[in-house]
Amino acid sequence: MLNEIGQEPSAIKRALEILDQDGVVGIPTETVYGLAARLDRPKGLEKIFSVKQRPFFDPLIVHVESVEMAKRYVSGWNTICTILSEEFWPGPLSLVLDKSESTPDIVTAGLTTVAVRMPRSLTTLDLIRQAGVGLAAPSANRFGKTSPTTGAHVASEFGSSVFVVDERASEVGIESTVLRVRGNALTILRPGLITRTIIENVLNEESIEHTWEEVSAQPKTEAPGQMKHHYMPDVPLILAGESDSITEIKTYIENHKSEMLDQVSGTNGRELILSTNPVLAAREFYGSLRSAARSGADFIYFRVRKEMAGELWSAIFDRLNKAASLRMDTIK
Numbered sequence: 001m002l003n004e005i006g007q008e009p010s011a012i013k014r015a016l017e018i019l020d021q022d023g024v025v026g027i028p029t030e031t032v033y034g035l036a037a038r039l040d041r042p043k044g045l046e047k048i049f050s051v052k053q054r055p056f057f058d059p060l061i062v063h064v065e066s067v068e069m070a071k072r073y074v075s076g077w078n079t080i081c082t083i084l085s086e087e088f089w090p091g092p093l094s095l096v097l098d099k100s101e102s103t104p105d106i107v108t109a110g111l112t113t114v115a116v117r118m119p120r121s122l123t124t125l126d127l128i129r130q131a132g133v134g135l136a137a138p139s140a141n142r143f144g145k146t147s148p149t150t151g152a153h154v155a156s157e158f159g160s161s162v163f164v165v166d167e168r169a170s171e172v173g174i175e176s177t178v179l180r181v182r183g184n185a186l187t188i189l190r191p192g193l194i195t196r197t198i199i200e201n202v203l204n205e206e207s208i209e210h211t212w213e214e215v216s217a218q219p220k221t222e223a224p225g226q227m228k229h230h231y232m233p234d235v236p237l238i239l240a241g242e243s244d245s246i247t248e249i250k251t252y253i254e255n256h257k258s259e260m261l262d263q264v265s266g267t268n269g270r271e272l273i274l275s276t277n278p279v280l281a282a283r284e285f286y287g288s289l290r291s292a293a294r295s296g297a298d299f300i301y302f303r304v305r306k307e308m309a310g311e312l313w314s315a316i317f318d319r320l321n322k323a324a325s326l327r328m329d330t331i332k
């Protein structure tokens with residue numbers, strides 16, 4: 001039986017039991033699905049890394065159900081954080097702040113900072129509320145692979161060993177913007193659909209002074225997760241120019257074999273098609289990439305078009321570039 005907000009109360013109950021017993025569960029969020037453990041269960045947190053085959057140097061995001069809960073895990077919460085959380089939470093913005101003693105080191109990979117966010121899924125918010133502690137969760141995919149945006153995607157990553165508390169499709173579709181807040185200095189560590197311009201407009205409206213620092217100016221240890229390859233589908237993805245024919249793409253692959261991370265095992269290509277509206281394109285992105293990889297194709301290609309410009313598209317290209325095995329020099 002579903003309750004008034006369309007949840008299955010017994011699913012939340014089951015998830016709470018698993019989390020209590022040092023387990024991990026799949027949780028829906030508006031961005032991508034997470035693989036969650038309780039912040040006060042060290043064995044559960046370790047399990048996230050072993051199930052994902054994720055190296056311990058990559059820190060996790062802490063998911064909270066309120067600003068009050070966020071404040072338990074950070075220090076240095078300031079007016080900028082208050083304004084941004086009021087504007088964007090629950091929603092796809094993670095704030096990186098100095099951590100408090102309540103945040104275990106395994107979550108932050110030994111860093112002195114922690115990422116926190118309040119996700120926009122009623123089921124997940126309810127789960128966190130009932131758990132009474134933050135849930136650490138990376139995206140629920142095998143390390144380096146395509147992120148999941150439905151419950152079925154999580155099942156295809158980990159099989160039935162991971163219980164998924166809800167099945168709904170994520171409406172944003174790409175991961176949260178990760179924003180470092182150090183006093184009034186801001187750095188986007190990972191782009192998302194909440195862009196620098198959007199953040200800037202909100203702060204300017206409130207007359208909050210702030211400065212921007214580039215991610216390249218950050219010490220490498222403070223800006224982890226900048227891996228060159230990530231989000232990769234199970235068959236190679238090639239980024240092509242907008243007027244490249246399939247024959248030209250195949251010839252290019254043939255001539256650039258040695259540059260490819262993974263080899264193309266045949267000549268059957270499948271085009272990845274995305275909406276021209278970047279908000280819709282983000283929503284479709286991981287699901288379409290997965291279907292293309294499952295279609296029996298030997299490689300996937302995506303034609304990069306001139307209109308795919310601007311901050312929203314650049315968040316999508318951050319993923320496309322990392323997911324790709326080869327980028328043709330015909331891209332304008």
Ligand code: TXA
Pocket residue numbers: 029031032033034035058059060061092094096108111113114115119137138139140174175176178189190222223224225226
């Ligand atoms: O939308 C999202 O953020 C999703 C959902 C599940 O909430 N989560 C997600 O987690 O994308 P994950 O682990 O796949 O990516 C987290 C990113 C990584 O690039 C990590 O390096 C960065 O956030 N991160 C986490 N803690 C950090 C910290 N203390 N300092 C800098 N970067 C941090």
Ligand code: MG
Pocket residue numbers: 138139147
């Ligand atoms: Mg991820």
